[in-house]
Amino acid sequence: MKQLVLFRSSMISLATVLTVLCLAAQPAAAQRAIGASALILDDGAGHIITIQPPAGLGGSYTYFLPTPPLGSTSAGFVDLGATLGQTLYWTGSAWSPSSLIANTNAGVGLGFPSVPGTFAFPVTLHTNFGPDVDNTLNLGDATHRFNTIYASNIVGPAGFTNYWQRVGTTLLPVTAGDHVTTTGNIYTTGLGSITSANGLTITGPFTANGGAGTAGQVLTVNGAGNPIWTSLGGLSTVSFDKITIGTNVTAAMTVGGGASILAGGGTIEATAFKGTGSTTDAVDLATTEVAGTLPIANGGTGSATQNFVDLSTAQSIGGVKTFTSTITGNISGTATNVTGTVAVANGGTGATTASANYVFAGPTTGAAAAPAFRALVAADLPSGSGQYIQNGTGLQATANFNIAGSGAVGTTLTAGGNINTTGGAYQIGGSTILANPGAYNIFAGVGAGDGQTGSYNTYMGYDAGAGAFGDQNTYVGMYAGRGTGSYNTYLGFSAGASSGSGNFNTFTGNGAGGYVRGGSNNTYSGFDAGMSNNTGNNNTFTGYGSGGSASSGGNNNTFSGYEAGWYSGAGGGGNNNTSSGYQSGFNIRSGSNITTLGAGADVGVDGLSNATAIGAGASVGASNTIQLGNSSVTAVVSHGSFNTTGGAYQ
Numbered sequence: 251m252k253q254l255v256l257f258r259s260s261m262i263s264l265a266t267v268l269t270v271l272c273l274a275a276q277p278a279a280a281q282r283a284i285g286a287s288a289l290i291l292d293d294g295a296g297h298i299i300t301i302q303p304p305a306g307l308g309g310s311y312t313y314f315l316p317t318p319p320l321g322s323t324s325a326g327f328v329d330l331g332a333t334l335g336q337t338l339y340w341t342g343s344a345w346s347p348s349s350l351i352a353n354t355n356a357g358v359g360l361g362f363p364s365v366p367g368t369f370a371f372p373v374t375l376h377t378n379f380g381p382d383v384d385n386t387l388n389l390g391d392a393t394h395r396f397n398t399i400y401a402s403n404i405v406g407p408a409g410f411t412n413y414w415q416r417v418g419t420t421l422l423p424v425t426a427g428d429h430v431t432t433t434g435n436i437y438t439t440g441l442g443s444i445t446s447a448n449g450l451t452i453t454g455p456f457t458a459n460g461g462a463g464t465a466g467q468v469l470t471v472n473g474a475g476n477p478i479w480t481s482l483g484g485l486s487t488v489s490f491d492k493i494t495i496g497t498n499v500t501a502a503m504t505v506g507g508g509a510s511i512l513a514g515g516g517t518i519e520a521t522a523f524k525g526t527g528s529t530t531d532a533v534d535l536a537t538t539e540v541a542g543t544l545p546i547a548n549g550g551t552g553s554a555t556q557n558f559v560d561l562s563t564a565q566s567i568g569g570v571k572t573f574t575s576t577i578t579g580n581i582s583g584t585a586t587n588v589t590g591t592v593a594v595a596n597g598g599t600g601a602t603t604a605s606a607n608y609v610f611a612g613p614t615t616g617a618a619a620a621p622a623f624r625a626l627v628a629a630d631l632p633s634g635s636g637q638y639i640q641n642g643t644g645l646q647a648t649a650n651f652n653i654a655g656s657g658a659v660g661t662t663l664t665a666g667g668n669i670n671t672t673g674g675a676y677q678i679g680g681s682t683i684l685a686n687p688g689a690y691n692i693f694a695g696v697g698a699g700d701g702q703t704g705s706y707n708t709y710m711g712y713d714a715g716a717g718a719f720g721d722q723n724t725y726v727g728m729y730a731g732r733g734t735g736s737y738n739t740y741l742g743f744s745a746g747a748s749s750g751s752g753n754f755n756t757f758t759g760n761g762a763g764g765y766v767r768g769g770s771n772n773t774y775s776g777f778d779a780g781m782s783n784n785t786g787n788n789n790t791f792t793g794y795g796s797g798g799s800a801s802s803g804g805n806n807n808t809f810s811g812y813e814a815g816w817y818s819g820a821g822g823g824g825n826n827n828t829s830s831g832y833q834s835g836f837n838i839r840s841g842s843n844i845t846t847l848g849a850g851a852d853v854g855v856d857g858l859s860n861a862t863a864i865g866a867g868a869s870v871g872a873s874n875t876i877q878l879g880n881s882s883v884t885a886v887v888s889h890g891s892f893n894t895t896g897g898a899y900q
Contacts, residue, residue: 594620695728704736720753727760735770786819809835811849831866844870 332347381387390396423430455462458469463479470480544550592598599610604623613619614627631638640646645666669676675685681696690706693699697713704723709715712728724739725731731740733749740746743760750767757763761778772789774780780791781798788806791797795813797804804824809815815835818824825842829835832849841858851863854871863870867880878886 594622599623783819791815846870 456469458477458479461479463469464481467479467481469477472478543552543554546552591600591602594600601623604610608623608625609630610621610623611626611630612621614624614629639649639651675682675687677683683694683696685693685699687693687699688703688705688707691699691702691704692708693715694710695712695714697716698709698711699707699718700713700716702709702715702718704719704721706722707715707718707720708724708726709718709731710726711730714727714730715723715725715732716729717732718725719734720736720738722737723731723735724741725746727740727742727745729744729747730742731738731746731749733746733751735749735752735755737753738746738749738755738757740749740755740757740763742758742762744764745757745759745762746752746755746766747761747764748767749755749757749763752766752768752772753770755763755766755770756773756775757766757780758775759777759779761781762774762776763772763780763783764778765782765784766772766780766786767784769783769786769789771787772780772783772791774783774789774791774797776791776793776796778798779793779796780786780789781795783789783791783797783804786797786804786807789797789804790808790810791814792810793812793814795816796809796811797807797815797818798813799816804819804827806825807815807818807827808829809818809827810830811832811834813833813836814831815824815827815829815838816833817837817839818827818829818835819839824838824840827835827838827842827844827846829838829844829846829851831847831851834848834851835844835846835853836850837852837856838844838846839856841853841856841861843860844853844858845862845864846852846868847864848866848868850867851865852869853861853863854869858870859873861870861873862876864877865879865883867882868877869880870877
């Protein structure tokens with residue numbers, strides 16, 4: 251049996267307004283979910299207040315309506331809460347539901363705007379508290395910071411427990427002797443200092459005023475009072491009165507311009523001196539380390555100028571020098587430095603002048619005697635000497651000459667033996683007419699073989715083989731043979747003049763094969779024979795102009811006679827043809843397998859194949875046809891039989 255007791259000391263009289271209502275008889279209560287044993291109060295103004303004990307709790311409960319302050323009629327009546335876990339707080343005039351501590355994902359804060367004066371702190375804890383997930387929440391944020399945090403101990407990562415203590419104005423580690431380590435910087439906003447009772451030890455790189463020192467630098471203070479690293483050479487000038495007794499083992503002392511180091515009656519000692527320009531620690535006499543003149547008594551010359559005889563090098567000696575004894579050795583100089591006349595007995599000429607065309611020589615006949623100036627006699631130049639070339643028409647025996655430069659012969663040079671040239675050529679009028687450059691080549695004629703690089707070639711004639719690059723070629727005639735082919739023989743003016751890359755060709759006659767560009771295995775004999783057969787192969791042309799006008803070339807053709815096969819290949823074909831006779835096959839241009847025998851024997855139309863014309867003036871007009879004779883032939887006579895297979899005689 252649950253019992254609910256209501257108590258209120260004012261505002262509502264329980265004797266007059268307390269009414270127990272049935273659940274079914276109250277219209278307003280019908281709109282609510284009211285459980286059993288609920289107490290419903292009605293203020294008569296349509297406002298229903300339901301008081302219901304919490305579910306699951308047994309025993310009796312006493313509910314006290316809060317006493318309204320200052321006669322407020324709203325005290326004790328609270329709006330329904332909005333979320334689970336809200337509590338009541340006093341707004342100053344009424345109670346209101348609110349979350350005392352709410353998580354706003356930006357930190358932790360209180361749920362009410364002002365703190366009641368009865369509390370010493372906004373939140374008072376009687377147990378431990380912390381985030382439900384490790385290392386996920388912050389205490390305050392960048393714009394909501396705590397002014398002061400008081401704690402007996404702060405526990406963090408290993409070694410962080412209860413670390414710092416403040417003694418006066420000094421922050422000290424709790425455990426004496428502990429080190430202070432940081433990967434960042436240590437700052438002081440005022441005029442601070444670092445003091446160590448037992449000295450200061452710095453390990454690792456040391457940065458002063460933003461700069462790291464290098465090997466050999468020292469820490470000094472600049473004009474602004476900031477510490478900086480400075481090389482010894484960059485130190486400010488130190489007055490000499492600051493130099494005290496001691497040994498300097500690293501730094502250099504520089505004496506500025508105009509300053510001096512004076513012994514003052516004492517001694518300046520050093521193991522070595524080095525001046526400007528010196529290359530060693532020894533005193534260098536060739537530099538400005540030494541000034542003044544070293545007296546003779548101290549091993550010097552006593553003079554600032556060279557006035558002594560240097561016995562090891564060349565030297566000019568001024569003034570008159572008198573030698574009281576004999577000079578041994580050679581004396582050289584110019585004639586203007588020698589006065590007087592050297593007698594013949596002393597190796598001189600005994601004279602200062604001589605008559606024209608005289609020589610200084612011994613006597614002309616008799617025994618040896620002192621030389622004198624005299625005219626040459628015939629005996630002075632013995633004939634037949636091999637020591638010089640004599641002027642005469644006879645053969646001078648045993649005489650040879652070798653000229654390193656150039657020589658000229660006014661008229662005729664006659665050689666009784668060989669004329670040899672090493673590394674050069676024979677020229678006439680400045681033009682080479684005989685040479686053998688390269689390997690096993692012989693070129694005769696102006697410009698013959700000019701610029702060629704082949705081997706085993708024979709070129710004879712003006713510009714024969716000029717610009718040719720082939721091997722084993724024989725070109726005879728002006729302009730004969732030009733190109734890159736090999737194993738060719740061209741005889742005649744301009745024979746094979748444009749032979750190109752053809753090989754194994756034989757062209758005989760002026761202009762024969764003159765414009766052949768690349769044909770091979772051809773034999774052309776006669777003036778202009780095969781002159782324009784550019785690319786034909788395996789052809790034999792014999793006779794003036796035979797096969798001469800064909801420009802495209804044919805293959806495997808035999809033309810014999812004046813202008814025989816003149817146009818062969820001009821139409822792009824012309825292969826395996828045989829023409830013999832004056833202008834025989836003259837108009838064969840693109841036909842193949844054609845035979846024409848006789849003067850003027852020819853084809854009636856171009857492009858025939860397997861056609862034969864026999865007889866003077868015979869003209870075949872169709873392929874696979876044999877034409878015997880011309881139109882004047884009236885009979886074909888034979889002592890034998892004519893046979894036909896599959897045909898007929900008509």
